[in-house]
Amino acid sequence: MHTRFTRALVAVICCIVLVASCARLEVFATSTSNTKYSNLDSSKWNLVWSDEFSEDSVDTNKWSFTIGGGGFGNNEQQYYTDSTENAYIENGCLVLNAIQESNGEENYTSAKLSSTSSWTYGRYEFRAKLPGGTGLWPAIWMLPKDINVYGGEWPICGEIDIMEYMGSDRDTVLGTLHYGNPWVYNTGYYDINGSFEDDFHDFVLEWLPGEFRWYVDGNLYQIQQDWYSADSSGTYSYPAPFDQEFYLMLNLAVGGFFPGDPNPADWTSTKFYIDYVRVYEYGGDLTPDSGSSSTQTPNVNLLQNSDFTTDYAGWTTWSENGAVFSVADSTLKADIYTTLPNTWSTQFYQNVDVYSSTTYRVSFRAKSSVSRPITIGVEGVNNAALFNSTFTATPEWQMYTYDFSPSVSCSGAKLLFFLGNVDGSQNVEHTVYFDAYKLVYLDRKREYIFR
Structure with missing residues (x-):
């Protein structure tokens, strides 16, 4: 997501960049020839954490709920709850459901879950089916466990967006890194023939020292290796800020600078289905390829x-x-x-x-x-x-x-x-x-x- 720390200044910046200037970074599918890690052994990815959503309710030992509204720095229009109307288990899937109803000053309710565990590096796998309709904004993303490690504020601390999607743009998902001071975001796009609300799709992020790799349905569509982190004291050593522990978030926002105002009249599905979440650590050598x-x-x-x-x-x-x-x-x-x-x-x-x-x-x-x-x-x-x-x-x-x-x-x-x-x-x-x-x-x- 484009920021989840409630800062008025950040909200203004988001509005200027995302609405007025409409910046868009186009990234075509990237071959593994650009990777720093061409010899990874897939058999050495070891499962260290997962949720198959096989219980009757959300496992609060693995997930915590966000409660509240207020826009979250993005002009979002939902109030997050822990209601079983907004987050529940159905047929072995976690379902996040957006509902048009008043709660506080907001006109919609939904849910946001954060993992109680955090990791540095790894392979993150998700199987999900997305909602459809203007203003719906599902996301799978990560923030630092401790934002004070680098800079103490967003975006210096870094943000990893594994999958984002505008409900009005039903054939496209995004993967993004946010970092820098001033704010920089680099985004890759993946398109399919059809709609992401029609069926389940596999979303994977591989996070390695100095490299991120995004996949959809087994297709590698972008590699990112270039970023920085700096505050008033100077520039932190690369690969900061992406060398610290981050935790996972699953949420379904309604409205905001990114997807625009909601239009329930064109909503065809309000449910964000997640079949599983799996986290792997690499058990082999993570030394980058030597080069000269x-x-x-x-x-x-x-x-x-x-x-x-x-x-x-x-x-x-x-x-x-x-x-x-x-x-x-x-x-x-x-x-x-x-x-x-x-x-x-x-x-x-x-x-x-x-x-x-x-x-x-x-x-x-x-x-x-x-x-x-x-x-x-x-x-x-x-x-x-x-x-x-x-x-x-x-x-x-x-x-x-x-x-x-x-x-x-x-x-x-x-x-x-x-x-x-x-x-x-x-x-x-x-x-x-x-x-x-x-x-x-x-x-x-x-x-x-x-x-």
Whole structure:
């Protein structure tokens, strides 16, 4: 969920970001080739905690109820209860049920459960069927057992969203990390043909040191490895804040900045069914894959989908100002309506491993319907700049080539392009085009020539 600490300032930020600017991070399905842990042995995941919901009622030794309303910092409109009308066991499933009825100042009731146990790392499995209708907001997510470990407040402490869903967007679920100071959220989306309310689906999160992996029905759809945590005293060491104990939450919210106001007239199901919750710990070695420039073949392109054959799979796009990315004729196109407000307000990037004491060469073609500056960069842990430069794209295609040597190694560094309010930009509607991307490791000893 987008925050569960009741802070008026956070509520205002949520409103601005989620309603006004409508930022959306698009993440395509990610292959395990991007993982830091390519040799995990699936037989070494050991079950350490579960609830199969086989009892007659909710097991309060495993779960605690949240009681109350007030919006929870998200402008939500439900009052959470421990009533058996809102949370109960039916046919071996936990059911969270949203009801249109008054309680206190709220016009709806529902339920939210938090696990009494907490964990650091692990594999989290859920089988669930989701409700359907405008304003319904089921979620499976995690918060720190002790928010004071890092920063003492959200989002510095971190938040892990395993599954979120808008009842009005019935074919799409989300997985998100919240962190940073200021607030940063990175979201991946998974779509199906049909509706998540029609049947049960499997949702899995694997949380490893320095890496999260999200799955739906056995399909890996995103990997995240890049985040940071900082407060007024400075920046905490990576992988903070995601190296502490977190507990689980299951809830069904009604209304809020994310799903919008409820419309009971189009509700087709108000019940969030959870068949089971299972938590596994890994019994093997969790040392990340070793890597060095010697594992990268000189003059071989390190980028995925560098020619945009049919789409921009492998690349992540983000915009807080309405820019639209698309692919046509093996060209990535960004339709930009405003460059405001920030340099990073429109961007795209790809994660790639880079190593210190190594020289890389990145090249690409670009043009713009109006001449404008664009910043290219490579960012490591905590968004540390490992390389950056600004060039001017003109209405004619031009080839750009840059050599750089990172000062530190970084698994999953970002090769990114800022298309926002770069110094000197005109705030006019325009389109920018890119193609022919290459990123190669240069073996200086063998004097490779790059073309």
